[in-house]
Amino acid sequence: MERVRQLVSHLTPGSSTGLAAxxxxxxxxxVITMAIRSPLCKAGKGGFKDTRSDELMTEIFKHxxxxxxxxxxxxxxxxxxTVLTPSAPYEARAAALAAGFPDxxxxxxxxxxxxxxxxxxxxxxxxIRAGQIAIGLAVGVxxxxxxxxxxAREFSEEIKAHPVARDCAMPMxxxxxxxxxxxxxxxxxxxxxxxxxxxxxxxxxxxxxxxREIVPxxxxxxxxxxxxxxxxxxxxxxxxxYGTTKEGLTKIRPAFPQWGxxxxxxxxxxxxxxxxxxxxxxxxxxxxxLGVKILGKHxxxxxxxxxxxxxGIGPAxxxxxxxxxxxxxxxxxxxxxxxxxxxxxxxxxVKQLGLDVEKVNVNGGAIAFGHPLGCTGARQIATGFNxxxxxxxxxxxxxxCIGTGMGAAAVFVRET
Amino acid sequence: xxxxxxxxxxxxxxxxxxIAWSPFHTTRLAVASAANYGLVGNGRxxxxxxxxxxxxxxxxxxxxxxxxxxxLYDVAWSEIHENQLVTASGDGSIKLWDIMxxxxxxxxxxEHTREVFSVDWSNMNxxxxxxxxxxxTVKLWSPERPRSITTLQxxxxxxxxxxxxxxxxxxxxxxxxxxxxxxxDLRMPAYAPPAPGSANxxxxxxxxxxxxxxxxTEILSLDWNKYKRYNLASGGVDKxxxxxxxxxxxxxxxxxxxxxxxxxxxxxxxxxGHEYAVRxxxxxxxRPDLLASASYDMSCRVYVSVSRSWLLSSLHSSxxxxxxxxxxxxxxxxxxxxxxxxxxxxxxxGTNLVYIHDPHxxxxxxxxxxxxxxxxxxTCSWDCKVNVFRI
Numbered sequence: 141m142e143r144v145r146q147l148v149s150h151l152t153p154g155s156s157t158g159l160a161a162x163x164x165x166x167x168x169x170x171v172i173t174m175a176i177r178s179p180l181c182k183a184g185k186g187g188f189k190d191t192r193s194d195e196l197m198t199e200i201f202k203h204x205x206x207x208x209x210x211x212x213x214x215x216x217x218x219x220x221x222t223v224l225t226p227s228a229p230y231e232a233r234a235a236a237l238a239a240g241f242p243d244x245x246x247x248x249x250x251x252x253x254x255x256x257x258x259x260x261x262x263x264x265x266x267x268i269r270a271g272q273i274a275i276g277l278a279v280g281v282x283x284x285x286x287x288x289x290x291x292a293r294e295f296s297e298e299i300k301a302h303p304v305a306r307d308c309a310m311p312m313x314x315x316x317x318x319x320x321x322x323x324x325x326x327x328x329x330x331x332x333x334x335x336x337x338x339x340x341x342x343x344x345x346x347x348x349x350x351x352r353e354i355v356p357x358x359x360x361x362x363x364x365x366x367x368x369x370x371x372x373x374x375x376x377x378x379x380x381x382y383g384t385t386k387e388g389l390t391k392i393r394p395a396f397p398q399w400g401x402x403x404x405x406x407x408x409x410x411x412x413x414x415x416x417x418x419x420x421x422x423x424x425x426x427x428x429x430l431g432v433k434i435l436g437k438h439x440x441x442x443x444x445x446x447x448x449x450x451x452g453i454g455p456a457x458x459x460x461x462x463x464x465x466x467x468x469x470x471x472x473x474x475x476x477x478x479x480x481x482x483x484x485x486x487x488x489x490v491k492q493l494g495l496d497v498e499k500v501n502v503n504g505g506a507i508a509f510g511h512p513l514g515c516t517g518a519r520q521i522a523t524g525f526n527x528x529x530x531x532x533x534x535x536x537x538x539x540x541c542i543g544t545g546m547g548a549a550a551v552f553v554r555e556t
Numbered sequence: 557x558x559x560x561x562x563x564x565x566x567x568x569x570x571x572x573x574x575i576a577w578s579p580f581h582t583t584r585l586a587v588a589s590a591a592n593y594g595l596v597g598n599g600r601x602x603x604x605x606x607x608x609x610x611x612x613x614x615x616x617x618x619x620x621x622x623x624x625x626x627x628l629y630d631v632a633w634s635e636i637h638e639n640q641l642v643t644a645s646g647d648g649s650i651k652l653w654d655i656m657x658x659x660x661x662x663x664x665x666x667e668h669t670r671e672v673f674s675v676d677w678s679n680m681n682x683x684x685x686x687x688x689x690x691x692x693t694v695k696l697w698s699p700e701r702p703r704s705i706t707t708l709q710x711x712x713x714x715x716x717x718x719x720x721x722x723x724x725x726x727x728x729x730x731x732x733x734x735x736x737x738x739x740x741d742l743r744m745p746a747y748a749p750p751a752p753g754s755a756n757x758x759x760x761x762x763x764x765x766x767x768x769x770x771x772x773t774e775i776l777s778l779d780w781n782k783y784k785r786y787n788l789a790s791g792g793v794d795k796x797x798x799x800x801x802x803x804x805x806x807x808x809x810x811x812x813x814x815x816x817x818x819x820x821x822x823x824x825x826x827x828x829g830h831e832y833a834v835r836x837x838x839x840x841x842x843r844p845d846l847l848a849s850a851s852y853d854m855s856c857r858v859y860v861s862v863s864r865s866w867l868l869s870s871l872h873s874s875x876x877x878x879x880x881x882x883x884x885x886x887x888x889x890x891x892x893x894x895x896x897x898x899x900x901x902x903x904x905x906g907t908n909l910v911y912i913h914d915p916h917x918x919x920x921x922x923x924x925x926x927x928x929x930x931x932x933x934x935t936c937s938w939d940c941k942v943n944v945f946r947i
Contacts, residue, residue, distance in 0.1 A: 143596070143646075146714070149774070164735075166735075166769065
């Protein structure tokens with residue numbers, strides 16, 4: 141029978157997919173050698189409220205240079221994912237130069253809403269895979285204090301007349317209520333998952349889990365009276381409300397009573413937050429040549445599209461898609477980081493995919509510590525690898541929903 | 557030989573695994589085969605020959621066959637004795653046959669603990685041959701000796717093929733399930749130090765002079781280029797045919813001084829096109845740049861592994877003396893023109909493809925170039941047919 145199995149392995153390159161293939165090491169693998177994040181701070185009142193978006197970028201670049209232990213001149217390209225920053229290409233390029241990258245290192249910005257951080261990582265990974273560069277830096281950054289979410293400009297008449305296309309202008313809160321109504325997600329379930337997120341984040345924060353992925357940020361504070369700016373060091377997330385319970389969350393008034401069932405509240409939706417994260421990627425052969433420690437590898441990323449009015453359930457499409465691509469099942473995955481844009485969509489995705497809650501967002505998520513739009517995709521990788529390392533797991537899947545009706549998911553494999 | 561239809565030999569009930577042209581008789585072929593597609597059951601060694609009389613279309617006919625207890629996966633003719641050949645068998649045995657005798661082998665060796673997948677006779681030390689097995693070892697044999705001369709623990713998993721270098725007497729190359737091609741120097745037997753952190757002293761690996769990480773998946777076949785030193789082709793489950801420049805290998809005392817376990821190999825060219833795993837690759841014995849591959853996609857393909865500029869310059873040279881080769885070269889040039897015009901992708905697949913043989917109706921598992929007649933190729937398949945044709 142072994143001969144039959146051998147023949148089958150020749151014909152169905154299960155040998156190029158599946159768990160065994162994921163764990164195989166090839167010189168042309170795209171590996172991650174660093175994944176760090178800033179503290180996540182509440183927009184408008186948290187630690188970064190007086191810090192400009194270009195200052196956040198400069199700071200994360202400085203930390204990337206210091207933590208990567210790689211000569212910044214060797215970096216072949218930098219991609220910055222950011223959503224709201226109005227002059228992002230200017231700020232990103234200038235911040236990289238100011239932080240110490242030599243002028244021959246190019247910079248690009250990328251925006252696919254909440255997946256921008258992951259798209260930055262994917263972009264760099266693909267450039268490495270194609271042989272265009274050997275080392276690249278992916279950054280996700282957002283200052284929601286400085287740049288508010290302005291929503292879409294009014295669409296053309298033709299778009300407004302199109303039954304699906306016009307939904308792209310729906311505010312995100314509305315899409316959350318659509319998901320709750322369409323798929324019958326109860327307020328109680330939403331508050332329960334939200335409370336779990338807070339409790340897990342509180343535990344992770346207090347037990348020092350986050351301290352291993354956070355780089356302390358030196359940022360500016362403005363004296364409200366004199367207008368004078370001074371610097372201070374921020375070392376931890378400030379959105380996590382200690383002692384949050386489901387009962388407490390139940391009392392919060394609906395944020396969008398005008399839409400759907402009005403179940404989304406400030407307590408069961410992601411917080412508006414400032415933050416930054418950075419991921420260094422390189423070809424395995426390069427990492428070995430430089431003697432840099434390898435955290436793991438990026439296997440692949442999948443992006444799915446769906447109806448804009450229920451954009452939140454994107455992960456329910458993207459996760460099966462990416463698992464199929466690499467030939468594994470959800471049971472092979474040790475850890476999921478699924479962005480908690482709203483509890484409604486998060487509950488739906490976890491239930492629809494039949495995920496084990498003990499493997500999903502085990503250190504909380506965006507409901508507890510915030511969702512800086514462009515940062516989140518890169519932040520999940522820092523949090524995910526940190527936790528994988530802690531629980532000695534192998535396979536990480538990160539995923540998020542994307543405004544205008546999309547979902548993204550990526551597979552990473554930790555190495556020791 | 558007929559230029560239009562291939563000559564076909566049909567061996568009902570026996571699917572083929574390997575084919576070899578006699579180095580002594582210009583038209584004689586040996587075919588290793590197995591019942592039930594080699595999955596279970598007995599095997600058969602076929603000896604066939606091509607008759608071409610003036611005025612009559614050539615024919616291929618079965619001269620003789622030998623039955624064995626288990627499937628036969630490969631065959632190699634002796635380089636010193638015109639009537640002798642060795643076969644590799646599924647039961648781990650290696651048998652030496654004399655085709656002047658009937659029924660039984662003249663010698664049999666039973667050392668491999670799993671299926672033997674390849675045998676290769678050295679054409680430099682003509683009294684030696686090697687075998688490779690699923691047990692991870694490569695063994696060196698002399699037909700005169702009752703036991704193997706050396707055993708290399710070449711890989712930890714299945715070794716699909718082991719071949720002597722056509723240029724250096726003691727150098728062999730192997731390929732394996734582990735995705736690597738390795739080059740060993742038989743004069744420098746040594747064991748590789750165990751991997752850091754492992755305590756595997758019971759089954760140490762032999763030290764390779766060079767390890768080529770050729771693919772992320774299994775490598776099913778390899779071949780040494782007959783004209784370029786340390787130039788190898790590989791094919792496998794990733795459906796690609798790849799050409800490797802391994803001239804960085806350090807052979808002999810130089811290899812022992814530098815670190816064993818060197819990793820390297822430059823991928824000179826890769827040819828996509830096969831739709832399933834590549835089962836066999838073989839360089840032309842007459843041309844340094846002509847390569848045939850056989851695949852589970854039921855086709856045999858021929859590639860020219862040279863660059864466009866070389867092709868253009870060579871058009872003006874003595875190539876004109878070889879009409880069939882000129883035809884191939886023109887085809888490659890026109891392929892390249894096409895891709896220059898239509899595509900900006902420098903690795904456009906298939907542009908080096910010059911011939912596809914697709915009459916087989918099952919997996920094509922073996923191919924072999926005629927040693928005497930340039931441009932003649934034989935293929936063997938699970939459809940129980942041997943096809944001989946001119947490209």
